Amino acid sequence: MSKNLQNRRQLRPVDLAREHGLSTQAIRNYEAAGILPDAERTPHGYRTYTPLQAHALRAFLALVPGYGHQMAASIMQAINRDATEDALTLIDESHAQLLDDRHTLRAVEAALRDLSPEPQERGDTFVGPLARRLGIRPATLRKWERAGLVQPRRDPQTDYRVYSAADVRDARLVHQLRRGGYLLEQIAPLIAQVRSAGGVAPLESMMRDWHARLSARGRAMLTGAAALDIYLGRRPDPVRRQAD
Known part of the structure; x- marks a missing residue:
């Protein structure tokens, strides 16, 4: 996120959209889907965002390559309804699936070693x-x-x-x-x-490609988790928010 956006207290949908090459309609759709926390409204009904929404968008887009669009959306939706434990469970399940896929790859390689x-x-x-x-x-x-x-x-x-x-x-x-x-x-x-x-020589390139895709997915998950951690650190504490 640019320092310009971080230093501004009020942001327009177009400000978030330009940061990632998105349309303003996409930003509104993400908010409506619960991927972004709700925006405030001006007296004239216009949406105003804050750096919090900008961090949420950045976290979501960082999650997508590793977790997939639907899972990334589910994670963000859980966090934005203060169900962080549910979000962390989804993340754990995704990492478990990656581990299972690695086991599957090893099983394929074992199957190919003895046909x-x-x-x-x-x-x-x-x-x-x-x-x-x-x-x-x-x-x-x-x-x-x-x-x-x-x-x-x-x-x-x-x-x-x-x-x-x-x-x-x-x-x-x-x-x-x-x-x-x-x-x-x-x-x-x-x-x-x-x-x-x-x-099995024709299969060797497929196995190398499969290994590379799993490694890339694992790295993408780390990148997404790092962006999500930043967003979590900037969200107000739900207990304190309820007390206010």
């Missing part, structure tokens, strides 16, 4: 049990089948889908890559490569 079925994957299974094992809906498995990512055979008597151990391996790999943010059309050639046992 044979896991020892516990003995015999065939059906769509329901496999969906439950992966924590997805049966419809998702059928969607992957239509995309050619899994290729279960059909039981000749019941016409049920039957997944072999290799099919389960493919489904596990698809599930892990989807959690990594990859699209079905990006995954298809990788699954084909796995099936052909032609090696």
Whole structure:
């Protein structure tokens, strides 16, 4: 935030907007959504902001790259309704998700190191049990089948889908890559490569990119948390505010 804005007690929506290359309507929308604390009004009904709103906007925009727009909005909304503990819980959950994604990446790398079925994957299974094992809906498995990512055979008597151990391996790999943010059309050639046992070299660049994106997300979370801490430090104490 520029020193000019910090030193001014009253700010217009356009002052906040120019600082970040936004429109004044975006500033009003953020206020209406509870992302910014409520502005005061002049006798003529015009909004007047203070450096507090400017810090709130800066915190929100800093949170978005690491936490996503919706989560950043939820964090700011919780703080602005004096539910700081709720906001901190959301932050903790986001960091837990990042850690889980790192575990997922390691699981993908482990799966690629050994493309044979896991020892516990003995015999065939059906769509329901496999969906439950992966924590997805049966419809998702059928969607992957239509995309050619899994290729279960059909039981000749019941016409049920039957997944072999290799099919389960493919489904596990698809599930892990989807959690990594990859699209079905990006995954298809990788699954084909796995099936052909032609090696995992084409996957190495994807793994490096995935590592880089997780690291960038972690750094962005730190940057957002730092801006949020500044905003929290400038907010009036809710107990004292109620007493006043």
